[in-house]
Amino acid sequence: MDSYEQMHLYISGDVERLMEERMIPRETVLKAIHEAESTGQKFSKRSTARSLAFHRPKTVTYWVEYSRIGEEYQVHSAYSHRMGMKSGGGLTTDNTASVYESGWICNLCKAQLEVQTVRLQYMQCIFPHNLPVCPHCSVILIAEELATGKMAEAEQALEDK
Ligand SMILES: [Zn+2]
Known part of the structure; x- marks a missing residue:
């Protein structure tokens, strides 16, 4: 596979504004997609042919939802x-998490995700949370709603302390 600089991205004006607001550089998006495409480690959704890449270069995890159209990668979010x-943290009986509605599967293992209790950690605080996880390779899926909602609020609250 080509290096990430040679990949072509298609980003709509709306998504570009969203990235700007969320301070996500275009280069990071490219790297996330490149990593997902070269390793196969990503989440995928058969019904829509969408992929969800994750990339944690240092202390921030970036998520990119995209689909491949010919030689181009369209970024959705x-x-x-x-x-x-x-x-x-083991299995939980709480299966109300939206995992089953979301339809994402682990692309490497071709496995349905299951809900497990995961430990989220920021600064010195640990928050147990029920999240979709691949039962084979243990990758954890963080949905956009959670990252931009509850997680962002908790991060902010801890930084303000
Ligand atoms: Zn897996």
Whole structure:
């Protein structure tokens, strides 16, 4: 696969504004997609042919929802969070998480996600949270709603302390 600089992105004006607002550089989006495409480690949705890439270069995790159209990658959304996450909390009986509605599967394992109790950590605080996880390779899916909602609020609250 070509290096990420040679990849072509299609980003609509709306998504570009969203990226600007969320301070997500275009280069980071390229790197996230490149990493997902070269390793196969991403989430995918068969019904819509969309992919969800994740990329954590340092202390921020970036997520990019995209689809491939010919040689171009169309970016549908991008978001980020600083909170770290760790799986291994075991299965939970709370299956109300929107995982089953979302339709994402682990692309590498071709596995349906299951809901597990995951530890989200930021600064010195740990928040147990029920999240969709691949039962084989343990990758955790953070949905846009969570990253830009509850997680962002908690990060902000801790920084303000
Ligand atoms: Zn997996």
